[in-house]
Amino acid sequence: MATHKLLLLPGDGIGPEVMAQVEKIVGWFRKRGLGFETETDLVGGSAYDAHGKAISEEAMGRAQAADAVLFGAVGGPKWDGVPYDVRPEAGLLRLRKDLGLFANLRPAICYPALADASSLKREIVEGLDIVIVRELTGGVYFGEPKELVTLENGQQRAVDTQVYTSGEIERIARVAFDLARKRRNKVSSSEKMNVMKTGVLWRQVVSRVGKAEYADVELEHVLADNCAMQLVRNPKQFDVIVTDNLFGDILSDIAAMLTGSLGMLPSASLGMEDPATGRRKALYEPVHGSAPDIAGKGLANPIAMIGSFGMALRYSFGLVEEADRLEKAIANVLASGLRTKDIAAPGTNAVGTKDMGEAIVREL
Amino acid sequence: MATHKLLLLPGDGIGPEVMAQVEKIVGWFRKRGLGFETETDLVGGSAYDAHGKAISEEAMGRAQAADAVLFGAVGGPKWDGVPYDVRPEAGLLRLRKDLGLFANLRPAICYPALADASSLKREIVEGLDIVIVRELTGGVYFGEPKELVTLENGQQRAVDTQVYTSGEIERIARVAFDLARKRRNKVSSSEKMNVMKTGVLWRQVVSRVGKAEYADVELEHVLADNCAMQLVRNPKQFDVIVTDNLFGDILSDIAAMLTGSLGMLPSASLGMEDPATGRRKALYEPVHGSAPDIAGKGLANPIAMIGSFGMALRYSFGLVEEADRLEKAIANVLASGLRTKDIAAPGTNAVGTKDMGEAIVREL
Ligand SMILES: CC(C)[C@H](C(=O)O)[C@@H](O)C(=O)O
Numbered sequence: 001m002a003t004h005k006l007l008l009l010p011g012d013g014i015g016p017e018v019m020a021q022v023e024k025i026v027g028w029f030r031k032r033g034l035g036f037e038t039e040t041d042l043v044g045g046s047a048y049d050a051h052g053k054a055i056s057e058e059a060m061g062r063a064q065a066a067d068a069v070l071f072g073a074v075g076g077p078k079w080d081g082v083p084y085d086v087r088p089e090a091g092l093l094r095l096r097k098d099l100g101l102f103a104n105l106r107p108a109i110c111y112p113a114l115a116d117a118s119s120l121k122r123e124i125v126e127g128l129d130i131v132i133v134r135e136l137t138g139g140v141y142f143g144e145p146k147e148l149v150t151l152e153n154g155q156q157r158a159v160d161t162q163v164y165t166s167g168e169i170e171r172i173a174r175v176a177f178d179l180a181r182k183r184r185n186k187v188s189s190s191e192k193m194n195v196m197k198t199g200v201l202w203r204q205v206v207s208r209v210g211k212a213e214y215a216d217v218e219l220e221h222v223l224a225d226n227c228a229m230q231l232v233r234n235p236k237q238f239d240v241i242v243t244d245n246l247f248g249d250i251l252s253d254i255a256a257m258l259t260g261s262l263g264m265l266p267s268a269s270l271g272m273e274d275p276a277t278g279r280r281k282a283l284y285e286p287v288h289g290s291a292p293d294i295a296g297k298g299l300a301n302p303i304a305m306i307g308s309f310g311m312a313l314r315y316s317f318g319l320v321e322e323a324d325r326l327e328k329a330i331a332n333v334l335a336s337g338l339r340t341k342d343i344a345a346p347g348t349n350a351v352g353t354k355d356m357g358e359a360i361v362r363e364l
Numbered sequence: 365m366a367t368h369k370l371l372l373l374p375g376d377g378i379g380p381e382v383m384a385q386v387e388k389i390v391g392w393f394r395k396r397g398l399g400f401e402t403e404t405d406l407v408g409g410s411a412y413d414a415h416g417k418a419i420s421e422e423a424m425g426r427a428q429a430a431d432a433v434l435f436g437a438v439g440g441p442k443w444d445g446v447p448y449d450v451r452p453e454a455g456l457l458r459l460r461k462d463l464g465l466f467a468n469l470r471p472a473i474c475y476p477a478l479a480d481a482s483s484l485k486r487e488i489v490e491g492l493d494i495v496i497v498r499e500l501t502g503g504v505y506f507g508e509p510k511e512l513v514t515l516e517n518g519q520q521r522a523v524d525t526q527v528y529t530s531g532e533i534e535r536i537a538r539v540a541f542d543l544a545r546k547r548r549n550k551v552s553s554s555e556k557m558n559v560m561k562t563g564v565l566w567r568q569v570v571s572r573v574g575k576a577e578y579a580d581v582e583l584e585h586v587l588a589d590n591c592a593m594q595l596v597r598n599p600k601q602f603d604v605i606v607t608d609n610l611f612g613d614i615l616s617d618i619a620a621m622l623t624g625s626l627g628m629l630p631s632a633s634l635g636m637e638d639p640a641t642g643r644r645k646a647l648y649e650p651v652h653g654s655a656p657d658i659a660g661k662g663l664a665n666p667i668a669m670i671g672s673f674g675m676a677l678r679y680s681f682g683l684v685e686e687a688d689r690l691e692k693a694i695a696n697v698l699a700s701g702l703r704t705k706d707i708a709a710p711g712t713n714a715v716g717t718k719d720m721g722e723a724i725v726r727e728l
């Protein structure tokens with residue numbers, strides 16, 4: 001029996017609560033004979049409190065050794081004042097960079113049963129099913145110089161640098177095109193080539209890869225400001241959107257918010273495939289954040305976190321039937337009317353994190 | 365009688381059509397004794413076609429000498445292949461930079477009569493009235509290095525640089541706080557201080573200015589990705605949003621799209637006040653772009669362009685009564701049911717650019 005090594009990093013805020021539900025799901029699959037081994041470690045503010053940094057070397061070593069990392073969420077007002085280099089987000093950014101997780105896949109799906117939770121009109125979002133493919137290890141997140149200095153005249157000056165090479169753009173473009181082939185065969189590439197040189201290069205490279213290797217996939221280019229607008233105006237025009245780290249951060253959050261059910265959306269961050277083993281490093285996390293306002297109250301929706309484990313089953317372990325089974329269970333529980341607070345219609349009853357998690361286990 | 369020197373730069377696409385309507389409005393005010401002198405010049409693709417660059421030195425000289433510039437829109441597929449330095453947008457960017465127009469004010473107002481044109485639910489956007497204050501002469505738009513090079517290994521590498529000094533942030537923060545005082549007294553400052561040093565500095569400086577000079581104004585900080593989300597979820601929580609050049613580009617486009625009436629929204633770009641004369645350089649332009657798909661068809665909505673002239677009356681010439689009168693005329697024409705295609709309810713009749721412009725003149 002194959003052993004799948006999972007590292008659980010619940011993090012801060014609602015992270016531990018939603019991760020606890022995933023552990024029940026993992027337990028269920030284990031009982032059915034699947035070889036999951038789990039370890040748990042700290043990340044974010046909780047790691048800072050314990051070790052003075054946002055992730056320990058030991059945890060990084062475990063992440064490198066794991067077949068997949070499940071990540072909850074990091075951050076909260078408690079750590080607003082900590083130094084920049086050890087702020088909670090630094091733990092997540094280091095995981096992305098050191099594991100080489102360059103491809104972030106963020107599906108935005110609007111469940112018909114939940115369409116009314118959206119601030120958009122039902123007809124605009126009902127049936128929405130798009131994926132944002134965000135470049136995750138380059139761009140302004142990691143470019144140097146990145147500094148804040150005091151000048152001789154007493155003024156302060158801050159600098160961030162956005163850098164992209166053609167190689168970085170090629171590999172993320174391929175992820176987007178490959179994905180589009182399994183979907184509705186359309187890629188929308190987004191940048192600001194009218195003001196940014198990285199945008200000029202982005203458009204050139206994506207066009208070149210598209211023409212040379214994916215002539216069967218429709219490709220369009222959309223400026224990032226216009227893309228944000230079009231997501232609000234008519235999101236169903238898109239299938240796969242591919243974009244850089246910073247635009248991807250914003251565009252994927254817009255896409256998520258359109259669905260009206262942020263607590264429902266998982267994401268996957270993938271590294272390069274090892275040509276020898278065919279395996280790739282991977283981290284799975286919900287799109288929602290640490291939600292400090294509801295943390296510890298048992299109110300959080302665990303579905304995004306559980307769905308992230310579903311993505312791990314599919315992408316890291318090739319357990320397609322099991323992933324389908326888990327997704328089906330989630331859909332059935334929703335169809336039965338069970339709702340956490342974030343997706344409950346005003347005035348109806350909502351269940352807590354634990355009840356939702358256990359209902360999904362029962363449904364399995 | 366004071367003479368007000370206006371430079372009209374209609375630009376490309378629908379720019380000339382909507383500017384033609386403004387000329388009628390200017391003519392009407394001139395007949396009533398106001399001293400408007402107008403000149404017209406080329407910018408964008410049309411300037412490139414005539415002079416090989418996106419704005420001529422002569423036009424720049426006229427812009428420097430004008431009391432206010434009215435700008436239409438630039439760009440279109442015709443110029444997609446022109447070299448980066450002379451692309452249509454370069455004309456607009458040079459105007460912003462050389463005139464020192466650091467403060468871009470973009471109101472997003474949802475007219476109750478038009479609320480149904482929004483893709484958002486009526487209750488989410490009806491009565492929306494927010495302003496995005498966007499820093500316009502700094503950040504990644506103008507920072508150096510900005511380059512695209514071929515490396516020795518054959519790879520290409522592009523770099524953009526985001527730079528902000530504390531002085532640049534202070535002055536835009538003051539614009540936002542001053543504006544909020546005349547409105548609902550709340551400023552939301554947006555950046556990505558969790559990944560960008562310019563974001564760290566932005567938050568520090570805005571906080572400092574707020575505490576020291578505007579303790580009476582409520583100040584909150586919202587990460588840019590969250591701000592994009594919140595604009596979609598519940599835009600009425602905001603009053604004035606202040607943000608950098610790049611985030612401002614995206615967030616103001618989202619805000620504009622929420623209203624459902626992009627063709628309605630004007631904007632103002634203002635320079636520093638000259639301490640001696642009390643005057644400031646200014647450029648007024650609609651938020652919508654050149655809309656090449658409908659250019660030349662007489663379908664464009666001229667209200668954003670006419671409203672931009674209204675902002676010029678108010679901010680550049682202190683003609684408050686005249687500005688009120690123009691805005692009232694626009695509101696009355698809308699209340700009478702007249703609609704261009706972009707704001708017409710499906711199935712109802714729409715009028716063209718010229719009819720809308722003339723109806724507003726008649727209403728004056
Ligand atoms: C937590 C933060 C550093 C992160 C980002 O900006 O990438 C988050 O917003 C995300 O989208 O995963």
Ligand SMILES: CC(C)[C@H](C(=O)O)[C@@H](O)C(=O)O
Nearest residue numbers: 194195225439453456457613
């Ligand atoms: C035309 C383009 C350069 C410009 C910008 O990016 O600033 C436009 O999108 C805007 O918002 O005015």
